[in-house]
Amino acid sequence: MSQEAPIGVFDSGYGGLTVLKELVQRLPQYDYLYLGDNARAPYGTRSFDTVYHYTLDAVKWFFEQGCQLVILACNTASAKALRTIQQNDLPLLAPDRRVLGVIRPTTEIIGKYSETREIGILATRGTVASDSYPIEIAKFYPDILTYQEACPMWVPIIENNEMDNAGTHHFIKKNLHNLFQKGDNIDVILLACTHYPLMLKQIREYVPVQVKLLTQGEIVAESLEDYLQRHPEIDEKCSKSGLVQFFTTDAAEDFDEKGSAFFGAPVKSKHVSM
Template sequence: MQEKQKAPIGVFDSGYGGLTVLKEIVKSLPDYDYIYLGDNARAPYGPRSFETVYHYTLECVQWFFRQGCELVILACNTASAKALRTIQQNDLPKIGPGKRVLGVIRPTTEVIGNYSKTGHVGVLGTAGTVLSESYPIEIARFFPGLKVYQEACPMWVPLVENDEYDKPGADYFIQQHLQQLLAKSASIDTLLLACTHYPLLIDKIRKYSAPGTTILSQGEIVAASLAEYLQRHPELAEKCGRNAAVRYYTTDSASDFNRHGRIFMGREIAASQVDLTAGNGIKAVL
């Protein structure tokens, strides 16, 4: 009997931002195989309704399952906030018993309180993530005494995706939102970048933050959490392929994805375009 092929770990985002998480996961767990999917044709997810984000995210999770994935990481704060719980509770028992879908919110909220000395933390995210109240709710589970202040930064993702993240024009929007956040509490000493695009803005965020402020991006936190999860679930880890292979897919132009992906990954990548509804869903590189 032919041995069943080992499964890649799926990493999903509505666009490019999840590549900052994938980069840290691959650095932490380089032996595993990975598939990345960016739903760029329907990005951004942030302004969309809960129902729409859930529908889109579920469709992408099902695509990962068709590629053989046993474990999928939603490396997207909006998808984690608006869709993860419903998928875990309602859909997985029907479409993937034994499979796992994890997000980026819980690993972050489990540790954020360890970084703050004042007990005041700021969360910078998309409008969708902030409106979901996912971070205050989840942080309260682990650090009930922590004061959480949120700020929606709707211009930050477009700045990154239009290659303006390191240009002078970005300073205005970054300074504006940091001032608005700090006006809610001058005691904020820890900032969480609750969007996977925001690490590309970290130099400017640091520039307009108070000296000594701790700035947390999610890639390293999620990578460490995934390593621990696989140690706790050896039966799942055993199903994952270990050929150190990484494949990239997008629902939009592969050439555009490659151009942006190089910025996020720090090296050249080669993606293929996918059709989420047809066959195995993989088209040629465009």
């Protein structure tokens, strides 16, 4: 086994850095390799087939870098591509390697937070259109009603650092109003896009105090720790020297500037072509 076998963390752009941040904090001993497909972002508005092919490209790239385990830290990729990759591609490409997503770990535990049994999902159009969250939540918690609201303006607002202007607050209020119109007894809202934690403070202003807001980074990190404990055959293949590397399919300088806000620390990336 090669000495370099980092855990791959993939996102269409910057959002997955909020997940990587929590992974590094909880499991600092592992090596990580992050790839943002910024040149082809956003994924949220693209077709299922396009997202699948883009994500498969990335998975193949991670495997070429020696990754034995890849985390799709992107809700859209998890919703539109993960199952096909797991069922159709992995058995042919690398049956001994693993690709995991962010939806299942979240849906496995989300019911523990709700007393009213009504949950709201804020996400991209692609994730909402996939119905992945209602389907998966129903498997674990058939008594829960799940309501979704697509927030197409939120990602560009966050990536352009416009979280505090009047227009942003208009869209937050509008989307939350729409969500509560669908389910007025919601007591848990999941921010089902890894960008959204950067706007948590602004979102909180328009959510009743008794409603819990959940982000995915800590959930995914805890789930990965549990997964590696349950699968020592995967864990022993992952290299552990505390090295974190960043790659982007777009301009490295732009990625570093914006990415540091998502990661919570300076980012130094390299460009890679897909």
